[in-house]
Amino acid sequence: MNDIAQSIIKLKDEMADQRAFDNKDNYSNAISGELKEWRHNLINIYAQSITESLDTSYDHINKWGEQAVNLLIDLDLPLDIAIEEIRNYRDKIGKIISEEAEAQQLTYIEFYNVLSRFNSVVDRAVHWLSISYSKKYYSRIYAAESVALELSVPVIKVTDTIGILPLVGDIDTKRAHELMDKALIKGSELGLDHIILDLSGVPIIDTMVADRIFKVIDALGLSGIHAILTGIRPEIAQTMINLGINISTIPIYSSLHIAMKALQE
Template identity: 40%
Template sequence: MSDRLALLGEAIVNNKYDIAEEVHNIRFSKLQLTPEQKREFQKIEQQIMQVRADFIEIFGRALIDNNDEQLSIDRVKEWGERAGSFIFNLGAPLDEALKDSSDYRKVIWKFIQESNSDMDLSADCIFKIISIIDPLLDHAVYYFSLTFVHHFQQSLNNAKKAFMELSVPIVPLIPGVGVLPLIGNIDTERAALLMEKTLEQANKLNLQHLILDVSGVLIIDTMVADQLLRVISALSLIGVKTILTGIRPEVAQTIVSLGLSLNQLTVKSNLHQAFKELQLVRQ
């Protein structure tokens, strides 16, 4: 049986590009591409074909090395990680990419069926082929998906990090004076970043005064209020005086109900008032 499996495996390896092209044509015929998308697709078509051919070869090698299951799994894992990264970087959605698995299965078995007329494979041999090929397809889907999702999660984390850094923007108004408009909700992660980036930018811009505008903060609870006070205290330690503006009436009620005192702070109703008084002080 091993000789027949090896013979079939060699046939798959030798015809990997033809098999890959058939899979490719099936998938391409299902895609609804605009003329511009087709032109862009043609630029990477050879790379995609090579990825497909490499995948087909794994199944041929698995039949040749039919007594070494771990070797085949290792090959599939390496391919899945490489192909998952490649497809993710193309910007293809995961659900579309996974549709390839049924086409691979269909075309590979078609090739085996056509080869059977020459090789006269026994029923035991067919069952052995099934026991080798089908689990490898499942492993391929797993490692491909795992890699794709990993890159997707990494991309989301990078986007979140970039957004978080942009969400603490100190805007210089005049030499020594800047404004930090806070917008949206402040969670624990953003609060920690607020402390780090505010001190860093205030020092970099050589500020003496910072207007901290909270009119865009939807909710100020104990954690948010405490963190804002910590930031203001830290700024005072590096010589930056903070003016708090934009406290809405409902936020003021919340701060009072929390028992927080703003007696130590300079508070103005809005950004314009704070900037106007700063200009008078600096004249």
């Protein structure tokens, strides 16, 4: 078994240079260079799996997978490229195992055990890399969404006591929740007496959105901050009426400019 493992390691450089995607995806030499160590580590694990226990090989694969995922995402390489590489080495190393087994006259059972253990490690590599890549990728997406969500609900202080909260685009449940938190927290932090909620950039308001906006207004009132609505488009005004929303107690102006002028007067 040690001879088979050594035969694989001897061909490590040759296999690492025969990249599965060179002629298909036009990756730069710089990226190929950074991936070489990634390939070497994987081939070493494959070779060691011939003599090591499965648990030990799985542990090595898990550690390799975490490092590999960081590299793939940093290089902006898709998951299918990595999986193709893993499977490519399965074919090459499987051929080496077959040739060495014949040369050493291994029994059928011995050959089966070696090949089965190797294939199990390859399958674990594909499985673990897929899971790690998905977790890492979606964690980055979530972080980016969180930043975008925070930026999409800005409270802007325009005078010592007046702030503006301009809303643009659709308001879903998550953004509506952020609206509530941001309006209350920033309003108090900035020491505002008035916050103008400008709806001129909101294309549609449904029951959920309207309910959330008026809860924000009520919560602001309890915090000593007066809320004002501006920029309500005709179709949104009609929707509010159809929904039976009572807006008679809330100061409403057709534009932000008029609201600012009224407050300053």
